[in-house]
Amino acid sequence: xxxxxxxxxxxxxxxxxxxxxxxxxxxxxxxxxxxxxxxxxxxxxxxxxxxxxxxxxxxxxxxxxxxxxxxxxxxxxxxxxxxxxxxxxxxxxxxxxxxxxxxxxxxxxxxxxxxxxxxxxxxxxxxxxxxxxxxxxxxxxxxxxxxxxxxxxxxxxxxxxxxxxxxxxxxxxxxxxxxxxxxxxxxxxxxxxxxxxxxxxxxxxxxxxxxxxxxxxxxxxxxxxxxxxxxxxxxxxxxxxxxxxxxxxxxxxxxxxxxxxxxxxxxxxxxxxxxxxxxxxxxxxxxxxxxxxxxxxxxxxxxxxxxxxxxxxxxxxxxxxxxxxxxxxxxxxxxxxxxxxxxxxxxxxxxxxxxxxxxxxxxx
Amino acid sequence: xxxxxxxxxxxxxxxxxxxxxxxxxxxxxxxxxxxxxxxxxxxxxxxxxxxxxxxxxxxxxxxxxxxxxxxxxxxxxxxxxxxxxxxxxxxxxxxxxxxxxxxxxxxxxxxxxxxxxxxxxxxxxxxxxxxxxxxxxxxxxxxxxxxxxxxxxxxxxxxxxxxxxxxxxxxxxxxxxxxxxxxxxxxxxxxxxxxxxxxxxxxxxxxxxxxxxxxxxxxxxxxxxxxxxxxxxxxxxxxxxxxxxxxxxxxxxxxxxxxxxxxxxxxxxxxxxxxxxxxxxxxxxxxxxxxxxxxxxxxxxxxxxxxxxxxxxxxxxxxxxxxxxxxxxxxxxxxxxxxxxxxxxxxxxxxxxxxxxxxxxxxxxxxxxxxxxxx
Numbered sequence: 001x002x003x004x005x006x007x008x009x010x011x012x013x014x015x016x017x018x019x020x021x022x023x024x025x026x027x028x029x030x031x032x033x034x035x036x037x038x039x040x041x042x043x044x045x046x047x048x049x050x051x052x053x054x055x056x057x058x059x060x061x062x063x064x065x066x067x068x069x070x071x072x073x074x075x076x077x078x079x080x081x082x083x084x085x086x087x088x089x090x091x092x093x094x095x096x097x098x099x100x101x102x103x104x105x106x107x108x109x110x111x112x113x114x115x116x117x118x119x120x121x122x123x124x125x126x127x128x129x130x131x132x133x134x135x136x137x138x139x140x141x142x143x144x145x146x147x148x149x150x151x152x153x154x155x156x157x158x159x160x161x162x163x164x165x166x167x168x169x170x171x172x173x174x175x176x177x178x179x180x181x182x183x184x185x186x187x188x189x190x191x192x193x194x195x196x197x198x199x200x201x202x203x204x205x206x207x208x209x210x211x212x213x214x215x216x217x218x219x220x221x222x223x224x225x226x227x228x229x230x231x232x233x234x235x236x237x238x239x240x241x242x243x244x245x246x247x248x249x250x251x252x253x254x255x256x257x258x259x260x261x262x263x264x265x266x267x268x269x270x271x272x273x274x275x276x277x278x279x280x281x282x283x284x285x286x287x288x289x290x291x292x293x294x295x296x297x298x299x300x301x302x303x304x305x306x307x308x309x310x311x312x313x314x315x316x317x318x319x320x321x322x323x324x325x326x327x328x329x330x331x332x333x334x335x336x337x338x339x340x341x342x343x344x345x346x347x348x349x350x351x352x353x354x355x356x357x358x359x360x361x362x363x364x
Numbered sequence: 365x366x367x368x369x370x371x372x373x374x375x376x377x378x379x380x381x382x383x384x385x386x387x388x389x390x391x392x393x394x395x396x397x398x399x400x401x402x403x404x405x406x407x408x409x410x411x412x413x414x415x416x417x418x419x420x421x422x423x424x425x426x427x428x429x430x431x432x433x434x435x436x437x438x439x440x441x442x443x444x445x446x447x448x449x450x451x452x453x454x455x456x457x458x459x460x461x462x463x464x465x466x467x468x469x470x471x472x473x474x475x476x477x478x479x480x481x482x483x484x485x486x487x488x489x490x491x492x493x494x495x496x497x498x499x500x501x502x503x504x505x506x507x508x509x510x511x512x513x514x515x516x517x518x519x520x521x522x523x524x525x526x527x528x529x530x531x532x533x534x535x536x537x538x539x540x541x542x543x544x545x546x547x548x549x550x551x552x553x554x555x556x557x558x559x560x561x562x563x564x565x566x567x568x569x570x571x572x573x574x575x576x577x578x579x580x581x582x583x584x585x586x587x588x589x590x591x592x593x594x595x596x597x598x599x600x601x602x603x604x605x606x607x608x609x610x611x612x613x614x615x616x617x618x619x620x621x622x623x624x625x626x627x628x629x630x631x632x633x634x635x636x637x638x639x640x641x642x643x644x645x646x647x648x649x650x651x652x653x654x655x656x657x658x659x660x661x662x663x664x665x666x667x668x669x670x671x672x673x674x675x676x677x678x679x680x681x682x683x684x685x686x687x688x689x690x691x692x693x694x695x696x697x698x699x700x701x702x703x704x705x706x707x708x709x710x711x712x713x714x715x716x717x718x719x720x721x722x723x724x725x726x727x728x729x730x731x732x733x734x735x736x737x738x739x
Contacts, residue, residue: 193499201497201558204461205514206486 024282032289035308039293044303045083047133048106050097051090054114063150064112070144071110085140101125101159103336104326107302108137113152121153128158129329131165132300160330170235171324172297174228175259175317179291181227182220182264183284187271190216191280209359213268217352220264221257228256244331251327251337258341259320262348266316269355291317319343410566410597411437411460416469418455418621429455431621432469437599442592444612445601446712452621453601454494457570460599461491474565487516490564492556494571494601500544504535504554507543508561515562529557532587548575556584566597573607585611605709615708619716629708636706636714639664640680642687644673645700653694660686667717671699676706676714 015021051071053064072088089106091097097109109125124141126134138156145152193199202212232252235241243249267284274280294301294308295317301309312318323340326332334341418430429452437443445453458464460471462482470477476484498507508526517525530536533553535546543551556572569588573581588611592598602608608615609629616626625632649668658666662678677683680703691698706714 196500197493197495198497198499200463200493200495201491202511202514203463204486204489204491204493205511206483206516207514208483 018278020279021282024279024286028282028286031286035290035293038305038308039303040299043083044132044136044300045085046087047085047108047137047302048087048089049137050100050106050109051088051112052092052094052097052109053112054094054117055092057114057116059115061112061115063148063152066148067110067112067141067144067150070147071140074140074143085136098125098159101127102330102332104330104332107133110137110141119153121155123155123157125157125159127330128160128163129168129325130300131163131168132303134158163329164239167239167241167329168325169297170239170241171328172292172295172317172321174231174235174256174324175263175295175297175320176288176292177231178224178228178256178260178320179263179267179288179317182224182260182267183288187220187267187280187284188277190268190271191274191277194275195277210356213272213352213355213359217261217265217268217355220268221260224260224264225257228260229253232256241328243328247333248327248331251334252324255320255323255327255337255341255344258344258348259316259323262316262320262344262351265348265351265355269351269358272355272359291315294318295321297321314347316344316347319347408439409436410439410474411599412472413460414470416456416459416471417467418452418459418464419467428621430459430466433618433621433623434469435616435623435626437597438614440592440595440597441613442588442598442600442611444608444615445599445618446603446605446608446615446708447601447618448603451618453618454570455621456618457491457568457599457601461489461568462486488565490515490559490562490567492559492567492569492572494574496551496555498543498551498554498558501542503540503542504530504546505539507554508558511558512561517562525561529561533557534583549577549580552576553580553584556587560591560596563594564596566599567591569598569600571601571603573602573604581607605707605712609708617712617715624715625711632708632711633706636676636711639676639678639706640703641706641710642675642677642680642684643700643702643704644675644687644691644698646671646673646691646696646698648696649673650694650696653690653696656690656694657687660690663687665714667713669713674710674713676710 049071051064051068053060068088068090071086072084074085075083091100091109094109094111097106097111100106101109104127107127107130111123111125113120113122122141122145124138126137128134134156138154141154145154236243243252270284270287271280274283290311294304294311294315296312297317301312301318304312319340323337323344326337326340330336413436414434416430416433417428420427420429431452433452433456445456447453455464459466460473460478462478462485465479470479472478473485474488478485498504499510502510505526508529509522512522512526527536527539530539533550533556535550535554538546538550543554546554552572552575556569559569560567572588573584576584585607588598588600600608600611612629614626614628615632617624625635627635648671654666654668654673657663657673657675660677660683662683663675664678665676667674675683675687677687684701684703688698
């Protein structure tokens with residue numbers, strides 16, 4: 001029994017001598033609990049919707065006025081933390097409302113019939129690339145009509161057709177592939193070199209630390225790109241999505257490339273501060289899950305509490321997934337994804353600079 | 365293996381067109397000794413160290429690895445840093461090669477301040493660290509190519525230079541094998557040739573021959589001497605006395621972070637009061653006997669390292685009968701006995717009170733009984 005006991009002691013001593021690892025093993029599950037619980041279990045509120053009445057004639061019907069008011073005042077949750085479910089914007093031009101829906105400014109358009117309508121139907125246009133919002137909006141409209149005693153039929157128009165959750169989630173997996181390959185790619189290679197003393201060899205050469213960091217980021221980016229691109233194809237095959245145009249395909253490549261740069265520079269700038277693979281791995285595994293959970297890959301970001309949404313603002317995966325969904329699921333162009341690309345580029349630049357500045361040029 | 369030395373010479377011959385004598389490995393020692401007579405006093409300082417200190421602080425303990433060290437290394441010399449394990453040699457090298465920043469004091473390499481101009485220094489130095497720093501997943505060729513690029517060796521001459529170095533190291537037939545499959549000695553040789561791929565002005569070699577067999581060591585020595593003839597200044601750390609004796613123009617003794625002596629071997633020898641070293645092997649030693657020997661006339665110092673009593677005495681052969689009398693009186697059986705003139709190791713023991721192999725620079729024990737320290 002001496003052997004196993006000796007090994008046990010050795011292992012345990014090492015574990016205890018590293019408070020950082022102990023902290024990570026104990027604290028991480030708690031953070032996961034809090035974050036995961038809020039990401040998926042959160043109540044969705046403040047869904048932006050457009051409400052418009054058919055024209056002509058141009059006078060507003062009582063149904064439209066009342067329904068618009070009521071839709072804007074549906075609350076969710078218990079009395080104490082009641083939050084508005086919908087943020088209603090009144091449109092006068094149906095075409096404008098639909099335009100805003102297509103550009104992602106609002107999540108649904110509710111069109112009420114005019115006083116001279118044939119079928120008296122309430123038409124609901126929803127962004128079907130999102131699997132959570134449309135049923136909620138539909139439910140709200142149903143309830144309001146019921147409350148008003150109106151028996152208008154509801155016609156739902158899924159503007160992007162039927163999109164399954166698998167297709168919605170599949171896009172997120174592309175980003176996850178990028179992050180995972182980066183984790184085990186660029187970053188860990190850097191730390192392995194440091195741990196094995198290989199760094200000591202090349203830190204005495206005239207190579208600049210910016211060259212070291214840039215070299216590692218570019219190799220990591222290419223590796224991540226290969227992973228992202230491969231998963232993109234597999235995703236298309238599994239989920240049966242077809243891209244609308246060659247331009248969409250090129251845009252996807254562009255987004256994947258920029259996202260790879262952003263994520264790789266994040267990981268490398270982190271890695272440049274660590275000297276042990278174990279510490280790095282535990283931190284980066286934590287990051288991987290945190291960023292993936294808050295990226296909106298599983299569940300719309302709109303469902304998260306505001307403190308979690310702050311994380312999405314600085315989460316490169318969020319912008320990557322948003323842009324990829326726009327192209328792949330909604331056939332949207334640069335006018336919509338431009339902002340995501342700019343955010344990704346800013347993020348990458350900051351991280352590259354951070355990586356260079358924090359890279360330790362000495363052994364201390 | 366012998367290629368190591370010869371090809372170097374032939375290679376240099378081609379490169380510079382100089383007539384260089386090929387030194388057969390067997391007779392090499394004669395020429396090595398010639399170096400010892402080399403006069404460094406006329407040289408200009410290429411490295412200047414002023415009151416350099418390095419303190420490593422951790423929660424439990426503070427270690428002063430380098431303690432107020434000042435010295436100069438002259439242009440074109442082979443400078444030896446000698447000390448036991450943990451004496452601070454490697455720390456000193458790491459500071460000079462810009463890997464560590466000093467806690468206090470200043471150092472200049474080729475007039476560049478190590479804290480202000482590290483980039484300039486990295487351009488003119490070559491470093492062979494004590495650890496293996498080659499990438500074991502890459503082949504020998506790829507490792508050299510990688511470093512050649514980092515050291516700005518022009519692409520036009522890089523392949524030739526790599527093959528030249530591989531032949532020097534006797535690794536030409538293994539050029540395309542991963543370094544991970546190499547023996548310790550092969551890795552070591554690769555590491556050494558890599559350090560001067562760019563023909564640096566100053567070459568730092570931290571324990572270059574550690575783990576090498578005697579023949580390989582000699583080949584490395586030849587290589588070091590050749591580089592030195594090409595005007596490369598070499599700073600070498602070692603705890604092998606013979607290595608320092610054969611190679612180094614001037615030698616600095618380092619102990620527990622302090623510089624305790626620095627001079628040419630000849631001058632260092634003079635530090636020991638004219639005398640021989642008598643070594644007596646015993647099973648056990650009686651402290652009273654030790655005291656008694658110390659009181660014998662002409663005996664200068666006595667120290668006991670494990671089972672050996674080391675006595676430095678003026679005119680050793682005359683003193684022996686009196687010493688033997690002491691052993692007889694205390695009834696200590698003698699296993700062996702020898703007399704010799706002081707070597708570098710003896711000087712070291714004389715100065716520090718302990719041998720190189722047994723020491724641990726961090727220990728706070730007092731110097732051995734025969735020890736005397738200038739500081």
